[in-house]
Amino acid sequence: MQDVRPLPHYLIQRYHGWRATTYAENAAWYRRLAGEGQHPRAMVIACCDSRVDVAQIFGADSGELFIHRNVANLVPPYDPDGDYHGTSAAVEYAVTALKVAHLVVLGHSNCGGVKGCHDMCEGHAPELEASTSFVGRWMDILRPGYKRVKEAGPADPLRALENEAVLTSLENLMTFPFVRDAVAEGVLSLHGCWNDIGHGGLEHYDRKEGTFVPV
Template sequence: MRPTRPLPGSLVQRYHGWKATTFADNAAWYRRLATEGQRPRVMVISCCDSRVHVTSIFGAEQGEFFIHRNIANLVPPYEPDGLRHGTSAAIEYAVTSLKVSQIMVLGHSQCGGVKGCDEMCSGNAPALEAKDSFVGRWMDLLRPGWEKVQAIPDDAERREALEKEAVLTSIDNLMTFPFVVDAVQAGNLALHGLWNDIVEGTLEGYDAATDRFSQI
């Protein structure tokens, strides 16, 4: 027997509230999405962090964004090795099947994954160094970024810099996917690097011309 249990009553109540209001008010739109399929123009790669609510930040409705979330909004490099790559699969589907015209990589402040990477690379998180740590091996993707910012003495400043390095690492790794490169060079796809301060609600975008993040 599988170890599943019924939903807590509080979640059931919230579902029925949504069904009776938001869904009921937009039933025709939901039916259209179901029958005609999705046509999102934007893919968002963001962190799993529950404090980052992508659709709220941009006021998006159902069907507008194709969203993939993982620890620290990281994109691995293109590695067609026959293994299972959830992030890479999502990117392939978004670009080659959905034909999205924008990919946004959205990082954020106080990122737990980035903090873990900083502690691991500093030698202060031995559990993440273990070979069987999924989080640790995932955050190895950001180790080169940490090497760029490790000399920053202030913890908060270093981690914010590393959060932004996570965004840039993902942008760079996106450009290792042949189908992403083809779409970008053809002018059919634009990549965007963003960082959200969850305390202030501000959003910064990366400017390749200045190699800096600045407030939008």
């Protein structure tokens, strides 16, 4: 692999800092995690956005959360067609093997993926329309949500589409037979959240109100 280079120096420095402090102070816990395996209580599907740190938001320690991140925190519909399905595989493992009790979809403000979907659907991002665009084809998952937002005509369509990204993912989760069965049996609960990056806010979807409300 001649194209692979050593880690940047700043990452190496930060690793040594973590190893000498956080790890050293909790070495027994890490060894226990390594020996006993992971038993997370919840799975969180979040965006790849570097500004959204799931562990910090929920104050989680190592081993507490099973975290999967992708562009715009999307879950595709159940479609076992034999192709590569990173998100679907993560959901399957979390629900059927790890037996998580909670599955959280976490959206956020100023989401670039959601904006890309909006621009694409509005005809302002031809590069995402190309069949060779991985981002564009991934954001096709959110097209139904875009249509709902367009019909509703909200004052802030991007914020509304960020919420729709969460709701679309929750809807798609229920198309997975093992998710649907676990929810019906009462051993798994689904949750939708939205994080305001700039103000540190967190909202969750209230099904009775039919909207996102502050936690």
